Amino acid sequence: EAAVTQSPRNKVTVTGGNVTLSCRQTNSHNYMYWYRQDTGHGLRLIHYSYGAGNLQIGDVPDGYKATRTTQEDFFLLLELASPSQTSLYFCASSDAQCPNERLFFGHGTKLSVL
Amino acid sequence: GDSVTQKEGLVTLTEGLPVMLNCTYQTIYSNAFLFWYVHYLNESPRLLLKSSTDNKRTEHQGFHATLHKSSSSFHLQKSSAQLSDSALYYCALSDHYNQGKLIFGQGTKLSIKP
Numbered sequence: 001e002a003a004v005t006q007s008p009r010n011k012v013t014v015t016g017g018n019v020t021l022s023c024r025q026t027n028s029h030n031y032m033y034w035y036r037q038d039t040g041h042g043l044r045l046i047h048y049s050y051g052a053g054n055l056q057i058g059d060v061p062d063g064y065k066a067t068r069t070t071q072e073d074f075f076l077l078l079e080l081a082s083p084s085q086t087s088l089y090f091c092a093s094s095d096a097q098c099p100n101e102r103l104f105f106g107h108g109t110k111l112s113v114l
Numbered sequence: 115g116d117s118v119t120q121k122e123g124l125v126t127l128t129e130g131l132p133v134m135l136n137c138t139y140q141t142i143y144s145n146a147f148l149f150w151y152v153h154y155l156n157e158s159p160r161l162l163l164k165s166s167t168d169n170k171r172t173e174h175q176g177f178h179a180t181l182h183k184s185s186s187s188f189h190l191q192k193s194s195a196q197l198s199d200s201a202l203y204y205c206a207l208s209d210h211y212n213q214g215k216l217i218f219g220q221g222t223k224l225s226i227k228p
Contacts, residue, residue, distance in 0.1 A: 004158075033215075037153075040123065040220060041220060042120075042204060042218050042219055042220040042221040043159070043204060043218040043221070044218070045215065045216075048215065090158075090159065102149070102161040102164070103151075103159075103161070103216065104158075104160075105158040105159045105160065106158060107156075107157070107158050108158070
């Protein structure tokens, strides 16, 4: 079973704070994604990547940066956190050979911006 | 552009009754891939069902869905709800332009009462 690990599991910061969410997958998947989950909006794609050094803009990228340092590691950066970014964040990965197969999700990071 | 609509934000049912969660989609492409993901509380979202074949029923873990391209629908059904089915359910469409990117619906929270 594919493994996607997110850290931290919970994070509290203040408005204007600097936050980095980490994601590591050990499945040799090329594709990695960052989603946020909000009631009434479902899962919305923030940024995604096809491989190390690659970055694609998702559907709700404002206020977020991302960096894919290796095939395994994908980071989401909030440089000036705002209360509207309070959410549950999920990282996911998928196999580039079969992109329509399935996404493997991490357990999520709950972020609160006070 | 492509889109997915889940009309119901919350569905509350009594245990033992049939489940039907609605999903409709919009795409101009004939080769649509549709998915149902399930997110149980405190777990990772995971794939429940997928299909790309018109009018073919697909089943997993007691749930089933049939892709109907004529009506652009992929409703999720189960004959008898169980308390353990309480979860958040997402319908998703594979983005034709961006391989590996899924377009998620808003999600339907299914709550099963004894």
